[in-house]
Amino acid sequence: MKRVLYSLLLILMFSFLGGPYCFNSNASNKPVVVVIDPGHGGIGDKNQGAQYNGFSEKEITLQVANAMKAELEKYDDVVVYLTRSTDTNMTLEERAAFAKSVNADFVYSIHFNASANHEFYGSEVWTSAYGQFYKKGQEFGKIESDELGSLGLYQKGVKTRLGSKGDYYGIIRQSTVRNIPCVIIEHAYLDHMYDVQYLRTENVMQKFGVADATAVAKYFKLKSSSTGADYSTYNYSSVKAPSNAVPQDQSGPDYCNIQVVTFDAASRNALVSMSTKDSQSDVIYFAYSYDGGNTFSLLQMWDRTKETQSFNVFIPKGITDPQIVCRAYNCYERFTQSEAANVPNYSYQN
Ligand SMILES: [Zn+2]
Numbered sequence: 001m002k003r004v005l006y007s008l009l010l011i012l013m014f015s016f017l018g019g020p021y022c023f024n025s026n027a028s029n030k031p032v033v034v035v036i037d038p039g040h041g042g043i044g045d046k047n048q049g050a051q052y053n054g055f056s057e058k059e060i061t062l063q064v065a066n067a068m069k070a071e072l073e074k075y076d077d078v079v080v081y082l083t084r085s086t087d088t089n090m091t092l093e094e095r096a097a098f099a100k101s102v103n104a105d106f107v108y109s110i111h112f113n114a115s116a117n118h119e120f121y122g123s124e125v126w127t128s129a130y131g132q133f134y135k136k137g138q139e140f141g142k143i144e145s146d147e148l149g150s151l152g153l154y155q156k157g158v159k160t161r162l163g164s165k166g167d168y169y170g171i172i173r174q175s176t177v178r179n180i181p182c183v184i185i186e187h188a189y190l191d192h193m194y195d196v197q198y199l200r201t202e203n204v205m206q207k208f209g210v211a212d213a214t215a216v217a218k219y220f221k222l223k224s225s226s227t228g229a230d231y232s233t234y235n236y237s238s239v240k241a242p243s244n245a246v247p248q249d250q251s252g253p254d255y256c257n258i259q260v261v262t263f264d265a266a267s268r269n270a271l272v273s274m275s276t277k278d279s280q281s282d283v284i285y286f287a288y289s290y291d292g293g294n295t296f297s298l299l300q301m302w303d304r305t306k307e308t309q310s311f312n313v314f315i316p317k318g319i320t321d322p323q324i325v326c327r328a329y330n331c332y333e334r335f336t337q338s339e340a341a342n343v344p345n346y347s348y349q350n
Contacts, residue, residue: 031077032220035104036212037171038065038082039111039184042089050114052190053199058087060205061110064187067209068110068216075222075229096174096182105220106140107175107182108212114191119299120333121192122154122284126184128167128176129160135241136181140219143236144185147211152198153188154301156284157331161248185212252336253278256328260341261310269312270343276328276336277307285329290315292323292340299329320348 040049040058049057062084069080081102083095090098099107113124125144127137141158149155161168167176175182187208188195198204216222223230253276261271270290276283285299290313303309315322323340 029077031079032222033103033105034072034078034080034216035099035102035107035180036065036068036072036080036082037095037099037107037109038062038084039109041084041087043087044089047089050112050190052114053196055112055190055196055199057112057190060112062087063205064208064212065110067206068108068212069209071210071213072216074227075217075224078220078222092170092174095171096178096180099175099180099182100178104175104180106136106216107171107180108216109171109182109184110212111184111186113186113189115189115333118191120156120285121189121194121299122156123148123188124156124186124331125158126169126172126186127158127160128172128182129162129245129247130167130176131241131243133172133176133181134160134246135239137183138239139236140181140215141183143218144183144212144215147215148187148208151207151211153195154284157282159248159281159331160246162245166245249278249281249330249332249334251280252334253283253328253330254336256326256336256338258324258326258338258341260324260343263315263343263346265345265347267312268315268317270315270322270324270346271310272313272324272326272341273308273310274326274328274338275308276302278328278330281330281332283328284331287327287329287335288313289325290319290322290343293325293337296327302328315343315346318348322346 038061040047040061065082069082072078072080083098084090125141127141128134138158145155145158165173167173169184171184172182188199218231218234221232221234223232256276259273261273263270282304283302284304286302287296287299289296313324322343324343325340326338327335329335
């Protein structure tokens with residue numbers, strides 16, 4: 001009789017959990033706790049974040065965070081918090097302490113980017129340089145990067161940055177010191193036209209929020225009874241936890257060699273073949289100059305799966321002695337510059 005009662009009890013328990021044949025991947029059945037941190041916030045210049053082309057970083061981070069929360073809450077077994085839901089000023093320490101107070105499994109800090117010379121574009125994810133935090137940040141970051149890439153944004157990669165106190169970025173440092181993995185998602189640059197064009201498309205903050213939530217759902221293998229989305233068997237490549245901190249790449253690509261193959265007088269294009277490689281990090285951009293390196297083109301997208309690529313450099317009429325110089329940039333924005341090369345069979349007329 002006791003055994004029968006015990007079996008009945010087990011059956012009841014399994015029914016309550018959803019039945020023995022539909023275990024969810026979250027084996028303990030403890031909900032995943034996600035903290036979304038909309039970057040910046042509050043009054044005063046230093047709380048605004050980047051401000052370009054009519055976009056205010058502190059406002060759009062909140063829009064993306066709200067959309068991300070709403071999307072993520074469609075999944076089962078997940079609890080979602082925002083560090084701020086209004087235009088308020090919070091220190092990075094307060095944000096991380098809040099995440100700790102709700103027992104967060106992960107902190108996602110939502111940001112938009114800008115660069116001093118307005119030259120970079122694309123998305124990037126920053127992660128801790130240390131151990132399990134690095135592993136988790138890299139694994140999530142790759143999924144996130146794929147989601148943002150599928151929206152059409154150029155992907156710079158998943159990166160680390162060390163400073164004098166360990167991880168350079170405060171929200172990452174403050175979270176990991178509390179034993180919570182954290183990434184910063186820099187969705188796009190507010191000061192580069194390539195990204196701004198995309199930022200001006202309809203419902204774009206909503207799309208970012210959905211992309212971010214989908215990446216989280218894939219990472220935690222969530223499923224949704226309401227939408228039918230099911231990532232319980234989603235696989236992503238495992239990253240090894242490093243035993244030492246993984247620092248940023250502080251040097252440019254190993255080499256950047258060019259050859260000017262031909263000059264087409266009709267189109268005024270010089271065909272340039274460029275070879276580059278960086279043994280530490282991906283080469284992601286290149287730029288070219290026809291005036292010996294005085295002025296350069298906008299940064300072009302480099303196909304990081306190749307070490308040699310060809311492209312045309314347009315040389316305007318009247319340039320008497322063009323000298324081609326190219327630069328290869330890695331994902332840490334360090335560049336290596338080629339030697340100058342003459343243009344064969346060049347004619348400055350026509
Ligand atoms: Zn920011």
